[in-house]
Amino acid sequence: MANLRAIRKRIGSVKSTQQITKAMKMVSAAKLKRAQDAIVAARPYARNMREVVERLARRAGPEAHPLLSSRERKKLGLLVITSDRGLCGGFNSNLLRVANRFLQENRGRYEEVALFVVGRKARDFFRRRRVPLRKETINILGSLSYSHAEQLAHDMVDGYLAGELDEVVIVFNEFRSAISQNVRMDKLFPIAFERAEGEAPEAGIDYLYEPSRKEILATLLPKYVETQIFRMLLESVAGEHGARMTAMDSATNNAVDMISRLTLQMNRARQASITKELMEIIGGAEALKG
Numbered sequence: 001m002a003n004l005r006a007i008r009k010r011i012g013s014v015k016s017t018q019q020i021t022k023a024m025k026m027v028s029a030a031k032l033k034r035a036q037d038a039i040v041a042a043r044p045y046a047r048n049m050r051e052v053v054e055r056l057a058r059r060a061g062p063e064a065h066p067l068l069s070s071r072e073r074k075k076l077g078l079l080v081i082t083s084d085r086g087l088c089g090g091f092n093s094n095l096l097r098v099a100n101r102f103l104q105e106n107r108g109r110y111e112e113v114a115l116f117v118v119g120r121k122a123r124d125f126f127r128r129r130r131v132p133l134r135k136e137t138i139n140i141l142g143s144l145s146y147s148h149a150e151q152l153a154h155d156m157v158d159g160y161l162a163g164e165l166d167e168v169v170i171v172f173n174e175f176r177s178a179i180s181q182n183v184r185m186d187k188l189f190p191i192a193f194e195r196a197e198g199e200a201p202e203a204g205i206d207y208l209y210e211p212s213r214k215e216i217l218a219t220l221l222p223k224y225v226e227t228q229i230f231r232m233l234l235e236s237v238a239g240e241h242g243a244r245m246t247a248m249d250s251a252t253n254n255a256v257d258m259i260s261r262l263t264l265q266m267n268r269a270r271q272a273s274i275t276k277e278l279m280e281i282i283g284g285a286e287a288l289k290g
Contacts, residue, residue, distance in 0.1 A: 144233055171183070
């Protein structure tokens with residue numbers, strides 16, 4: 001009977017867990033729809049912004065704005081975007097593995113690495129490894145707004161203009177579908193656009209600028225950085241909800257399978273117990289006859 005009680009208790013525990021995972025799956029599915037709508041709406045603007053900046057940068061040249069000019073890469077700014085909460089499969093672990101490998105492989109390439117992190121998971125990961133953080137931003141992904149991207153962009157652009165950073169790279173999860181997120185590592189600035197092979201040169205062709213070209217670039221390039229960071233944050237939010245929905249769906253299905261196995265085990269144990277009692281009764285009756 002002790003074994004039966006233990007099995008029943010375990011079945012009850014698994015059923016409670018199943019209810020939790022099922023509820024989390026439904027919540028993530030609802031949030032995923034909103035997050036997916038947000039990233040789908042943001043991508044065309046970010047893509048068009050990139051095209052506009054690309055055309056201007058090709059014509060203006062690197063001397064038109066500091067964000068266009070490359071310099072010796074001694075100081076790296078690395079922005080790592082993860083989630084604040086777990087229970088989303090390999091969403092965070094895969095990204096953090098890539099970021100950590102990048103730091104290890106480039107340890108001697110840069111004199112200094114300034115680490116910016118978004119999300120509790122990235123903060124805790126690097127704290128455990130005693131990696132110093134330049135800035136940590138947590139608890140913003142649940143109520144993400146454009147102002148968060150503005151602040152991040154402001155910190156990194158100011159660091160670049162002040163000579164504290166020579167290059168800024170972002171590691172984030174790109175949303176593809178509810179079951180697929182791709183870890184991306186993109187250089188944010190200095191902004192360099194390579195002409196595609198076979199593309200005709202644009203020498204001798206330029207725009208008329210009003211106000212001046214430098215004034216336009218001074219306004220447009222920081223806005224471009226903000227837009228790209230905001231898009232990457234939205235990608236990460238949508239990817240997080242998709243990964244959590246998938247993980248919770250898998251956990252719910254595993255709970256169903258475990259309950260079936262435990263129920264079968266309980267029935268066998270009950271049958272064995274009944275058989276044992278019957279054998280004892282028969283044995284006792286035979287003993288009385290004798």
